[in-house]
Amino acid sequence: MSATSARPSHAAQPSGSAFILKKALISAAVALVLFSLMIGVRTEAGPQGGLIYWTRFGDLAALVGTVFGGSIIIELLRQWWGPVDKDRIVPKPVQSAMSFAGRWLAPALLVFAFLVPVIFYNQRYILDLSILVLTYVMLGWGLNVVVGLAGLLDLGYVAFYAVGAYSYALLATNFGLSFWVCLPLAGILAAFWGVLLGFPVLRLRGDYLAIVTLAFGEIIRLVIINWQSLTGGPNGVSGIPRPTMFGIPLTPGDDGLAAKLGIEFSPTHRIVFLFYLILAMALLTNWVTIRLRRLPIGRAWEALREDEVACRALGINVTTTKLTAFATGAMFGGFAGAFFATRQGFISPESFTFQESALVLAIVVLGGMGSQLGVALAALTMIGGFELFRGFDQYRMLVFGIAMVLLMIWRPRGLIGHRAPTVFLERNQAISSDLVKEGHG
Amino acid sequence: MSSDHILTVDRLMMRFGGIVAVNELSFAAERRKITALIGPNGAGKTTVFNCITGFYRPSGGAIRLAHDDGRTIQLERLGDFRITKQAKVARTFQNIRLFPGMTALENLMVAQHNALMRASGLTFLGLIGAPSWRAAEQRAIELARTWLDRVGLLSRADDAAGNLAYGDQRRLEIARAMCTEPVLLCLDEPAAGLNARESGGLNELLLSIRNEQGTSILLIEHDMSVVMEISDHVVVMDYGVKIAEGTPQAVRDDPKVIAAYLGADEEEAIAVMESGT
Numbered sequence: 001m002s003a004t005s006a007r008p009s010h011a012a013q014p015s016g017s018a019f020i021l022k023k024a025l026i027s028a029a030v031a032l033v034l035f036s037l038m039i040g041v042r043t044e045a046g047p048q049g050g051l052i053y054w055t056r057f058g059d060l061a062a063l064v065g066t067v068f069g070g071s072i073i074i075e076l077l078r079q080w081w082g083p084v085d086k087d088r089i090v091p092k093p094v095q096s097a098m099s100f101a102g103r104w105l106a107p108a109l110l111v112f113a114f115l116v117p118v119i120f121y122n123q124r125y126i127l128d129l130s131i132l133v134l135t136y137v138m139l140g141w142g143l144n145v146v147v148g149l150a151g152l153l154d155l156g157y158v159a160f161y162a163v164g165a166y167s168y169a170l171l172a173t174n175f176g177l178s179f180w181v182c183l184p185l186a187g188i189l190a191a192f193w194g195v196l197l198g199f200p201v202l203r204l205r206g207d208y209l210a211i212v213t214l215a216f217g218e219i220i221r222l223v224i225i226n227w228q229s230l231t232g233g234p235n236g237v238s239g240i241p242r243p244t245m246f247g248i249p250l251t252p253g254d255d256g257l258a259a260k261l262g263i264e265f266s267p268t269h270r271i272v273f274l275f276y277l278i279l280a281m282a283l284l285t286n287w288v289t290i291r292l293r294r295l296p297i298g299r300a301w302e303a304l305r306e307d308e309v310a311c312r313a314l315g316i317n318v319t320t321t322k323l324t325a326f327a328t329g330a331m332f333g334g335f336a337g338a339f340f341a342t343r344q345g346f347i348s349p350e351s352f353t354f355q356e357s358a359l360v361l362a363i364v365v366l367g368g369m370g371s372q373l374g375v376a377l378a379a380l381t382m383i384g385g386f387e388l389f390r391g392f393d394q395y396r397m398l399v400f401g402i403a404m405v406l407l408m409i410w411r412p413r414g415l416i417g418h419r420a421p422t423v424f425l426e427r428n429q430a431i432s433s434d435l436v437k438e439g440h441g
Numbered sequence: 442m443s444s445d446h447i448l449t450v451d452r453l454m455m456r457f458g459g460i461v462a463v464n465e466l467s468f469a470a471e472r473r474k475i476t477a478l479i480g481p482n483g484a485g486k487t488t489v490f491n492c493i494t495g496f497y498r499p500s501g502g503a504i505r506l507a508h509d510d511g512r513t514i515q516l517e518r519l520g521d522f523r524i525t526k527q528a529k530v531a532r533t534f535q536n537i538r539l540f541p542g543m544t545a546l547e548n549l550m551v552a553q554h555n556a557l558m559r560a561s562g563l564t565f566l567g568l569i570g571a572p573s574w575r576a577a578e579q580r581a582i583e584l585a586r587t588w589l590d591r592v593g594l595l596s597r598a599d600d601a602a603g604n605l606a607y608g609d610q611r612r613l614e615i616a617r618a619m620c621t622e623p624v625l626l627c628l629d630e631p632a633a634g635l636n637a638r639e640s641g642g643l644n645e646l647l648l649s650i651r652n653e654q655g656t657s658i659l660l661i662e663h664d665m666s667v668v669m670e671i672s673d674h675v676v677v678m679d680y681g682v683k684i685a686e687g688t689p690q691a692v693r694d695d696p697k698v699i700a701a702y703l704g705a706d707e708e709e710a711i712a713v714m715e716s717g718t
Contacts, residue, residue, distance in 0.1 A: 288568070295567040296550075296557035299543075303551040306540035313494065313532050314621055315525030316554050421544045423582065425598040435603035436542030 024071040031067040035060055106373050113279055117272040127271045131278055131343065133383045135336055138282040140363040140375040142332030145289060147361065148370035149298065150325035151305025151439015153210040156197070156217025157360050160190040160330040162224060162352035164337025169237040169347050170230070179243040183338050190334025191327040193220075198326035202319055217357050224349045236348025243342045245273060274343055281339060285332045286372055292328070294422045301325050302370075302422075305439035366407065368414025369438060377415050381407075447472040447507055447625055447657045448493070454501035455488050455681075462488040464681040465502070470625070470674070472507075475651055475658040477668045477689075480678035481702055486661045487535060489678070490629055492517070493659070494532040495524035506530065508624060526555050531623035533614045535630045535661075541603025545594055545613055548602050549585035552620035557581055588616040592646060608639040612646065619650065625657045626650065632664040640664055644671050669693065677701070 040060040046052040113134075120126040139161065146154045167186040171177045177185075201212050224231045231237065242250065248257045250270040258265035292298040300321045303311050311318055341347050363382050367374030385403065389396045411417060417433030448470040455463040463485045470476040478486050491497040493504055493516060504516040506528050514528045524530050540548050550557070560577030561567030567574045589595045592612035597605060602613060611631060618626055631647070632640040648671055650656050662668045668675060668689065675692040677685040679701040685692055692698055 291568055291570075292564070295561050295564055296554050297561075297564045299547060299551050300554050302543060303540050303554075306542055307538050309496075310534070310538040310540065311551075312496070312522045313525060313534070313538070314552050314554060314617070315522050315531075316551070317522050317526070419542055421547055421599065423546055423550055424544065425546055425582075425586065425595075427599045429599055431542055431544065431601040432604075435601045 020072055020075045023075055024068050027071040028064050028068040031064050032060075035063050039063060105377075109373075109376065117275050121268065121272070124268070124271065127268070127275060129384065129387055131271070131275050133380055134275070134278040134282050135340060135343075136360065136363060136379040136383050137376050138278065138285050138336045138339075139333060139360045140367065140379050141282065141285045141289060141372060142329050142336065143360050143364050144329075144367075144370065144372070144375050145292070145301070145332070146325050146329035147364050147439075148375070149289075149293065149305065150301040150322065151369075151437065152322065152325060153206065153213070153439075154326075154329070155210045155214035155354075155357055155361065156220075157213075157329070157333055158352045158354070158356040159197070159217040159220035160194060160333030161337040161340065161356065162220050162349075163190045163193050163330075164334030165341040165347050165352070166224065166231060166237070166337075167334065168338035168341045169240045172241050172342075173237060173239060178247070179241070179338070179342050180246065183335060186338035187331040187334045190337065191331040194326040194328075194330025194333075195323050197330075198323040202322055214354065214357070217352075217354060221349050221352050224352070231349075234349060236346060236350075237341075238346045240341050240345050240347065242270065242345065243274070243277060274339075278339055278343075281335055285335070289372065297321070297324060299422060306437045362404075366404070366414055368411075368416040368418075368433070370419055370436070371414065371416035374414055374416030381415075445471050448476075448659065449505045449507070450489070450493070450502070451505065452502040453489065453492060453499055453504065455485070455492055455497060456500045462681050463492070463499075466678070466681070466683055468676045468683060468686060470657060470659050472509075472657050473651060473655050474673040475647060475660065475671050476674045476676065477672035478659065478661045478676050478678065479663075479665075479668055479692075480684075483680075484678040485681040486678055487629060488681075490532065490627055490659075490661060493524075494530060494627055495520045495522070506625065525621055525623070529622065529624045530627060531618035531621045531625070532627040533611075533618050533629055533631060535633065537607075537610045537614055539602040539610055539614055539617070541601065543602060544599050545589060545602050545605065546582070546585055546598045548613060548617050549588060549620045550581060552617045553581045553584065555621075584620060588619055591649070592616045593642075608635050611635065611639075612643070615646065615650075619654070619656070623656060625659060628658065628660040628662075630661055630663060632662055632667045635664075637666075640667055643667065647671055 039056060041053055041055055043051055043053040113130075116130050117127060120130075139157070142160075143154065143157045146152050146157070164186040167189045168179070168182040171182045171185060172179070197213065197216050201209050204212055225234055227233070244250070245257055248260060249255065250257050250273055252258065252265040256265065258269060289298075293302070300311065300316050301324075303314075303316065304318065304321055304325075308318060311321070340351070344351075359382065363378045364375055366382065367376070367378030386396075386400060389399050389403075392399050407415075413433035413436075417436075418430040419433070419436045420430055421428065446469040450466060450468050453463055453466045454461070466485075466489060468476075468478075478489065480486055488497065492499045495516065498520055499517050502517070506514045506516050508514065508529075516524055516528055516530070519528055525532075540551060543551070557577060558564075560581075561574050562571070586595065586598070589598050592615065594605070594609055594613055594616070597609065602610065605613060611634070615626075615628065615631065618628075628647075632643055635643060644667060647658060647660075651658055660667075660672075672689055675686060675689050676683060677692055677695070677698050684697050684701055685695045687695075
């Protein structure tokens with residue numbers, strides 16, 4: 001129960017033992033229905049191929065009993081604790097410490113990011129993981145333009161990631177173009193597909209928009225799988241050239257960077273180079289987005305998220321505003337895709353499934369829609385946290401899921417829910433997340 | 442004397458399926474004057490507004506806007522955002538439509554979108570921080586500051602629009618519409634929900650917009666004290682047709698108007714008859 005809704009209803013909250021018992025009984029009944037099939041009956045293929053089953057009513061009874069008892073205990077604890085209040089969960093000193101940390105978090109993270117290859121030079125695993133995290137930070141920042149700023153729910157973002165990756169892969173392997181020539185081309189092509197997606201969905205809002213973008217992501221993936229002559233189908237594209245440092249390859253040969261600098265060759269050089277490359281690309285995305293927010297187009301995106309009808313009444317061309325949001329977000333996705341292709345050296349349609357779209361969207365939502373720092377933190381939490389829970393083996397997804405649910409209860413509007421104004425006269429004060437709309441178009 | 446008319450609505454028709462919401466309505470609004478559109482609930486006033494401001498495409502008839510420079514624009518052919526962008530007609534809404542998660546200042550900056558878009562070189566000049574863009578942005582902030590001051594919200598400039606009091610939101614919406622620098626300002630029930638003191642302030646604001654900016658105003662209003670006090674011309678609608686028009690005095694004494702209000706709503710009829718006396 002959130003702090004706001006708990007306070008007014010506190011006086012009227014029922015607290016008798018009848019209420020507790022009723023609640024526990026309902027929970028137990030729900031548990032019984034759920035677990036009777038999941039736990040109570042166990043089926044398996046028999047030796048003759050037929051289905052055999054046996055019952056585990058003991059386990060079922062134990063589970064339902066646990067739910068019944070647990071419900072009573074939780075309700076008693078809740079009444080003992082009293083109304084849920086922000087000050088009680090997070091004491092004042094902790095709050096002020098957190099706001100202090102919040103001010104220095106972004107610069108500290110940035111400095112840390114620059115130092116990662118220095119600190120973890122010999123730990124290949126951490127370097128690879130950081131590159132992965134930064135790729136998702138960039139994707140999150142790209143999607144943030146569409147979902148966070150313009151409020152357009154896009155479930156097919158991976159399509160632009162795929163377009164970028166395949167643009168680079170095909171241009172480089174077929175025409176021998178270098179990474180630095182292909183990078184802008186990949187961005188432009190992805191932006192073009194962003195506009196192409198934008199046109200049919202201009203009139204759609206909310207759930208309908210989400211479904212169509214979801215379909216778009218699948219269409220791109222299916223085209224890649226089936227257009228064998230161009231994309232190699234399910235076999236993917238291999239032998240994608242590695243990036244060069246402005247023409248100097250990072251190879252052990254005589255013309256390689258190591259030989260030119262007169263140092264001993266190490267494969268880690270390339271990893272470090274890739275790390276700084278994605279860091280630079282992510283920071284560029286961030287810089288452009290921050291700039292755009294303060295320009296009329298960025299304000300129009302946010303206004304669109306707040307109220308589309310009012311935008312029209314102010315003479316804002318809603319069509320081009322939406323299309324530019326799609327194109328800008330897609331362009332960053334395309335850049336990230338080109339980086340992905342050059343890092344992997346091999347791409348196949350399997351890398352561009354709906355799960356990727358969902359993951360990037362989860363990063364944006366978890367971070368707090370529209371917040372740049374929030375998205376970066378969320379990418380770190382999601383990708384890094386996922387690795388952190390590796391020790392839990394088969395319970396990894398369970399623990400991860402529970403962690404996500406708890407996080408959303410604690411911060412329903414994402415890690416950083418408030419919105420910073422783009423322009424101010426005297427006071428630069430954040431706007432509470434209660435007022436900021438999520439967008440529905 | 443058609444040259445004095447900024448807006449001419451000529452036999453406007455609006456049908457929704459079988460329902461005729463507006464039936465051959467003709468009226469004109471004079472330049473630099475305040476024209477009020479009144480009528481009982483469901484008379485079709487907001488529909489007329491939506492046709493004029495491009496939210497609906499009329500089923501028939503013509504809406505002409507005559508600019509100061511002699512250009513005449515057929516509003517029914519423009520539609521949508523172009524009415525504000527090219528024809529310079531701005532509107533407010535019956536149920537306030539601000540951008541609640543943006544500050545009061547940001548709301549007024551969004552209103553200057555088209556001018557700022559040009560100044561930012563379609564974003565590219567702005568992205569590199571060109572001096573011409575910076576200057577244009579400063580001018581936009583100054584215009585916003587001027588309007589915040591005029592509606593008495595300068596001290597709330599950096600507060601979220603959603604946090605403002607109801608009356609303040611109403612005034613901010615008018616300021617936002619004025620930041621598009623319109624020649625015709627359309628207000629849909631600007632005094633709805635305001636107390637007597639606030640609606641008095643609204644009257645002064647609207648008169649000053651007419652006198653200082655020279656903006657023509659078309660308003661829908663239920664609050665007869667506002668209509669009678671500030672309008673230069675009143676058009677009365679009922680069931681989608683015009684039943685009377687003229688000066689506030691003439692309209693108030695018109696038996697057809699009284700009958701329309703009596704038939705529709707007793708309280709409103711009393712309000713019509715009592716106001717101004």
